[in-house]
Amino acid sequence: MACAAALRGVRVSAQPEGGPALPSTAPAEERDRRLNRAIRPLLVQYVLAFTGYLSLTPVLAVLVRDGWHQSGLVVGLALMVFSCSSRAGSIVLSPWLEGRSGVRVLLLANLLSGSCFLTMSVAHSVLPLIVLLAAGGTGVSLNGLVVRSVVAEWTSGSPAQVTAFAKLNVMLNLAAAVGPLIGTAVLDTDAPWRLMVVIAAGYYAAALSMLFVVRKEGKGFERGGKRFSLRQYWTALRSSPFLRHVVLVSTVGWVLYAQMYSALPLYLFATAGSKLQVATYFTMSALIIVVLQIPASKGVARLMEAHGVALTTVIGTGMGCFAAAFAVLALSGGNPVATYAAVATFTLGEILFAPSVDTAFAKSRDKSTGSFVAVYTGKQFTLATGEGLGMLLGGGFFEYVRGVFSPTVYWAAFAAAGAVAAAGTVLRRVRMPSV
Numbered sequence: 001m002a003c004a005a006a007l008r009g010v011r012v013s014a015q016p017e018g019g020p021a022l023p024s025t026a027p028a029e030e031r032d033r034r035l036n037r038a039i040r041p042l043l044v045q046y047v048l049a050f051t052g053y054l055s056l057t058p059v060l061a062v063l064v065r066d067g068w069h070q071s072g073l074v075v076g077l078a079l080m081v082f083s084c085s086s087r088a089g090s091i092v093l094s095p096w097l098e099g100r101s102g103v104r105v106l107l108l109a110n111l112l113s114g115s116c117f118l119t120m121s122v123a124h125s126v127l128p129l130i131v132l133l134a135a136g137g138t139g140v141s142l143n144g145l146v147v148r149s150v151v152a153e154w155t156s157g158s159p160a161q162v163t164a165f166a167k168l169n170v171m172l173n174l175a176a177a178v179g180p181l182i183g184t185a186v187l188d189t190d191a192p193w194r195l196m197v198v199i200a201a202g203y204y205a206a207a208l209s210m211l212f213v214v215r216k217e218g219k220g221f222e223r224g225g226k227r228f229s230l231r232q233y234w235t236a237l238r239s240s241p242f243l244r245h246v247v248l249v250s251t252v253g254w255v256l257y258a259q260m261y262s263a264l265p266l267y268l269f270a271t272a273g274s275k276l277q278v279a280t281y282f283t284m285s286a287l288i289i290v291v292l293q294i295p296a297s298k299g300v301a302r303l304m305e306a307h308g309v310a311l312t313t314v315i316g317t318g319m320g321c322f323a324a325a326f327a328v329l330a331l332s333g334g335n336p337v338a339t340y341a342a343v344a345t346f347t348l349g350e351i352l353f354a355p356s357v358d359t360a361f362a363k364s365r366d367k368s369t370g371s372f373v374a375v376y377t378g379k380q381f382t383l384a385t386g387e388g389l390g391m392l393l394g395g396g397f398f399e400y401v402r403g404v405f406s407p408t409v410y411w412a413a414f415a416a417a418g419a420v421a422a423a424g425t426v427l428r429r430v431r432m433p434s435v
Helices: 028-067 072-097 102-119 126-154 160-186 193-214 230-239 241-261 263-271 275-307 311-332 336-363 372-404 407-427
Strands: none
Touching: 028 072, 028 102, 028 126, 028 160, 028 193, 028 241, 028 263, 028 275, 028 372, 072 126, 072 241, 072 372, 102 126, 102 193, 126 160, 160 193, 160 275, 241 263, 241 311, 241 336, 241 372, 241 407, 263 275, 263 336, 263 372, 263 407, 275 311, 275 336, 311 336, 311 407, 336 372, 372 407
């Protein structure tokens, strides 16, 4: 969930800490078995940590509003801070990672997030709430960044690398399916501390799993890797019209996407018949992604190759799905069948939008834009900016519009804005750099 490219050129030991390196004559099968055993604790901590994160994200708006009795403005601010820190916090701390152990960073990241969420069970006035969400989100971001770097280096040059990253993706989708069920089941706005204790326990369990690795760890991140530079990124933006277009389009897209975890939970808790029903919307979304993401991506790739479909057309189509989902919500009147259809449509938009944006940022690099690190790390700042603004609107402005007008007005406004953005993205043609 964070940008692993921020540490490109900053490496960890290429051998797992589970024992001495195997001789080069060792059978490949045995080497792969050793690698798979070595990353098991990483997978365990990953699913525990992100189950906690995805237990909190869908219910955070309701928790802040009804559990801790904060205003709509504070709800929006809390969502924005948590979104920005969990997306981009690791980038800010990337210089600190130099020379440090990747596994020890994972241990500290889990302890940081767990301690912050546990403290929120007793300290939730405005200032402590914002500070703790920022720090806890930074721990989430560090986890997502470092675990991929560690796995990449441990499995470097091995066929096990593909399997290892596939397992990470499976763990993330498992967390996305189970997390909302836990969050909505445990959430009690009369006793909000219960959910925070459960989430903190998950992070402490993730930290405990790292203790099986940390005592055997070898060297850490090497110094001297190229880091993200705002000046370098600004240079890339000035020299590349395509990159500027991608930044603008993706920022708008992430504003639309953020409604899934800000305005939508507030709406669902007001219209759904039970907390379990609320959870099923998010679980359904995760399962749709598990089933359709790979075949949909392959289909898009074939269309682009065989029929010359532009990448920006795919991005715009994803944004159009977001707009269509908002239109369905505006017309649904709280009908659960229509709401399921809206969430499914929204998820289809995510399947098209998110990987296409990653690809667009990757393709925006040419000789004039310089380092891939600058370009792709800038993608994380774009994501944090767009999603943060969207969370602020979904948490704060939605409450205002619902109180003064109705949710229909809010969804209709976002449907119209999304449709305009989608049309502009599809119709405008910007030359893609040659790579």
